[in-house]
Amino acid sequence: MFESLKIVYHQGKQFIPDVTTAQVPGIYRGRPVISLAKVDSKDLLKICPVDAIRVDPVCIDLGKCTFCGECSRIFPEKISFTTDYKISTNDRDKLIVKEGDVTPIEVNPSMVRSEVHSVFGRSLKLRQVSAGGDNSCELELNASNNVQFDIGRFGIEFVASPRHADGIVITGPVTDNMAEPLEICYDAVPEPKIIVLVGTDAISGGIFAGSSALNRSFLDKYNIDLYIPGNPAHPLTIINGLLDLTRKKQVK
Ligand code: SF4
Numbered sequence: 001m002f003e004s005l006k007i008v009y010h011q012g013k014q015f016i017p018d019v020t021t022a023q024v025p026g027i028y029r030g031r032p033v034i035s036l037a038k039v040d041s042k043d044l045l046k047i048c049p050v051d052a053i054r055v056d057p058v059c060i061d062l063g064k065c066t067f068c069g070e071c072s073r074i075f076p077e078k079i080s081f082t083t084d085y086k087i088s089t090n091d092r093d094k095l096i097v098k099e100g101d102v103t104p105i106e107v108n109p110s111m112v113r114s115e116v117h118s119v120f121g122r123s124l125k126l127r128q129v130s131a132g133g134d135n136s137c138e139l140e141l142n143a144s145n146n147v148q149f150d151i152g153r154f155g156i157e158f159v160a161s162p163r164h165a166d167g168i169v170i171t172g173p174v175t176d177n178m179a180e181p182l183e184i185c186y187d188a189v190p191e192p193k194i195i196v197l198v199g200t201d202a203i204s205g206g207i208f209a210g211s212s213a214l215n216r217s218f219l220d221k222y223n224i225d226l227y228i229p230g231n232p233a234h235p236l237t238i239i240n241g242l243l244d245l246t247r248k249k250q251v252k
Helices: 002-011 039-048 070-074 114-120 136-144 176-190 198-205 216-222 234-248
Strands: 032-034 059-061 079-081 094-097 124-130 156-157 165-173 194-198 227-230
Touching: 032 059, 032 094, 039 070, 039 165, 070 176, 070 216, 114 234, 124 176, 136 194, 136 234, 156 165, 156 234, 165 198, 176 216, 194 198, 194 234, 227 234
Parallel strands: 124 156, 124 165, 165 194, 194 227
Antiparallel strands: 032 079, 059 094
């Protein structure tokens, strides 16, 4: 007993008391900021391995970006990455950060279906489907459950059976082999249900975009309720995104 108390005294609180204001280390790359500085657009376009950068005006698509940081390393006067991990949204267009744009990325309350708040506002069970994932986003989803991030305290849990789930969380670029299992799993989830995409691979295909080994037709068929970018997505991005989606906010 005394030994346990000694450990608690020395280690302090294991969990993050407020996941909405927690600070992350400076090496973390979150929401980018693009200045109005003039740079050679051809050189800028050439840097990005996944065509996440567009020019006139310069934009970065966080649904495609692998957060490799190469653009900010070569053009530090043009692009920098903040430690803002709140980059999840239900509006795909909001993932495109334009030059001069410093507004936070948020869930658009007017695009959230009413049943998402009324049914899942206090309890949300999710079934995770790794559709050709590399286990990076899957690890971060696991980390969301650990004692530090503790997503369970918000009533959000991962379940084994889709029959017990309120929605699916997809990771990976959705390979052809996983297209049918993904559809079967989604069909098994009772209505109403949500679809959440976690990570660059799930949102756009990432470095595998355009590969003949992918079959992303599932994503064209259904409404996506939440995009959680990152490569992999950070647990704080995952938790804040799910909370923003399911907790009711005023429609502005
Ligand atoms: S950080 Fe993103 S936008 Fe910049 S080069 Fe890497 S993938 Fe492209």
